[in-house]
Amino acid sequence: MRVKKRSLIALLALAVCVFPGYWLCLSLRPVEVIAVHDNGNHSYVLVRNFPQTDMGKIKWWLKNKDTLKEKYNIPNPSSSGYFTVIFWNFGEGYKEEGKYDRLCFDDMKIRINCIEKDAVFSVDKSRNFGTTFTAYDGDNYRLGQNGDIIKVGSD
8 A cells, every 4th residue: 555655646746747847848949930921901920839828928929029020021000000910820731721611821822721720819909909919728918008918808
């Protein structure tokens, strides 16, 4: 009986060490921007290794928005200043449209121009709401006038 208890404690201790280490490795991988597709004031960014947490996603955007503007010319606001940038998990890559509900990009003139619909994050800016963030597996946030991130609820 004592050996079983020690084995169980050792197994739990190992799990307590391994799980946070694995999570740390996942969170330290750099975000990879695979492609950007533009549709007027809506931009679709295909990514790998996007941050897992809501705050990680928002902080990544705030840190990288100038680079995205310089490199890909996004966001591309309308004349009223409105824009939407949606980040999609690139997953297994481009696929044909097929019989599934996939997101396809008309700016690609080949048949393999669709991805699985797996949105992970979006940034919107409008006159009424300012800059808002949506973490599709989390909550919604707003950028306050003094730069604070304000949680506004979830769907």
